[in-house]
Amino acid sequence: MAGLNLIQEYSSDTDDEAKNSNEENQTGFNVAKPSRLPLPESILSLKGVEHHTDVVDDPLKHQGRIRSFKHERGNWASLVYLDYDPSEEILQWMKNTVGEILKTGNLFEEFHVSLTRTLILKFHWIDSFVEAVKNIARNYPGFxxxxxxxxxxxxxxxTRTFLGITVQSTNNSLGSLTGTLNKLLDEYQLPPFYEDALFHVSIWWCVGDHKQILETLLPKLTSNFHEFLTNHPEHHFVQVDSLKCKIGNKLYTFNLSEFKF
Incomplete structure (x- = not known):
């Protein structure tokens, strides 16, 4: 309140100064002017910032990708997923075979299996949502x-087309985990995961809808991938022991409970 009072006092003195100046002009007499109260350094040093500035999406800054939803202050893009860390052999298969057959497009730099859609979380939901995901992980065995x-x-x-490696899990662990997360999403009135979801690891993408064209290349890609797995059976199965939750630029990792077959 002290700062506001100082501003009001400064404003009042400025008004008086203007009033006295008018009186001098009307009467011809000099009227003593009060000394101006200077603004304190604490106020002079304040710098304003832009408020509620719209963020303009520029696809050129991210390889032509188009934002699926408008950026709004207080909204945080979020995702719950499983990490997939491919072996050097699979990475080479992606670079050589996929790159050779498709000729264009982009390989992903990081790989994962989504368990939710990309969600929009309000800022005041974040703490409770993260805690809930942590509790889910704590009560789920690895698989x-x-x-x-x-x-x-x-x-x-x-706006984008993807190529993915399909995955399945022992004892339908992926479906069960997604079902549990869907119940959590319902509490926040957020959309559930896709009803007909096919769990997969996206490995390649391009801008635009090219699904029909790429599906003509699927037989060759699938045959090549099966041949790779036959020659490298140790890469056929992946152990899952943690759950990831990304909210804005924050990443949370929660260990699943003791691994079970």
Whole structure:
């Protein structure tokens, strides 16, 4: 309140000064002017910042990708997923075989299996949401994930096309885990995961809807991938022992409970 009072006092003195100046002009007499009260350094040093500035999406800054939803202050893009760390042999297969057959597009630099859609969390939801995901992980045993085949996907807006390695899990652990997360999402009135979801690791993408064209190349890609797994059976299965939750630029890792077959 002291700062506000100082501002009001400064404003009042300025008004008086203007009033006295008018009186001098009207009467011809000099009226003593009060000394101006200077603004304190603490106020003079304040710098304003832009408030509620719109963020303009520029696809050129991220390889032509188009934001699926408008950026709004207080909204945080979020995702719950499983990490997939491919072996050097699989990475080489991706670079050589996929790159050779498709000729264009982009390989992902990081790989994962999504368990939710990309969600929009309000800032005041974050703490409780993170705690809930942590509790889910704590009560879920680790499991084995099996790599199966190759499939083409397109996002909801038809702005990007993906190539992915399909996966399945022992005892339907992926479906069960997603079902539990869906119940949590319902508490926040957030959309559930896709009803007909096919769990997969996205490995390649391109801008636009090219699903129909890429599906003609699937037989060759699938045959090549199965041949790779036959020659490298040790890469056919992946152990899953943690759950990831990414909110904005924050990443949370929660260990699943003791691994079980």
């Amino acid at each position: 084995v994930m099996e790599l199966n085949g190759i499939k083409v996907y397109c996002n909801d807006d038809k």
